[in-house]
Amino acid sequence: MAKYRDNPDAIRALLRDTEVHKDLFIDQELFDLEMERLYANTWVYVGHDSQVPNPGDYITTTVGNQPVVMVRHSDKSVRVLHNRCPHKGTMVAGAACGNTG
Numbered sequence: 001m002a003k004y005r006d007n008p009d010a011i012r013a014l015l016r017d018t019e020v021h022k023d024l025f026i027d028q029e030l031f032d033l034e035m036e037r038l039y040a041n042t043w044v045y046v047g048h049d050s051q052v053p054n055p056g057d058y059i060t061t062t063v064g065n066q067p068v069v070m071v072r073h074s075d076k077s078v079r080v081l082h083n084r085c086p087h088k089g090t091m092v093a094g095a096a097c098g099n100t101g
Helices: 008-012 028-039
Strands: 057-063 066-072 078-082 097-099
Touching: none
Parallel strands: none
Antiparallel strands: 057 066, 057 097, 066 078
8 A cells, every 4th residue: 555645744754854764765655756746747957058059969867767868959949858769769869968960
């Protein structure tokens, strides 16, 4: 049975004035809740546009547990995309940063 899902009092009890319960760092159910409720439903800072100054420049990172790539396009816009091929699921950009040109 779920210990924390739909139980905000149990989650609140994990935070005290002087300490944080270890479950916040190791509990799989709490991790899954964070991925579902925080990372999936809000804007997440990936990087600053100065990190990709030229067309074709990119950086890779993760948002929650999803790999993403931030890239400067030829029209000078910056976009963040899933770093996975939609057909086979393999990583599109393997390096931490680079240029597609």
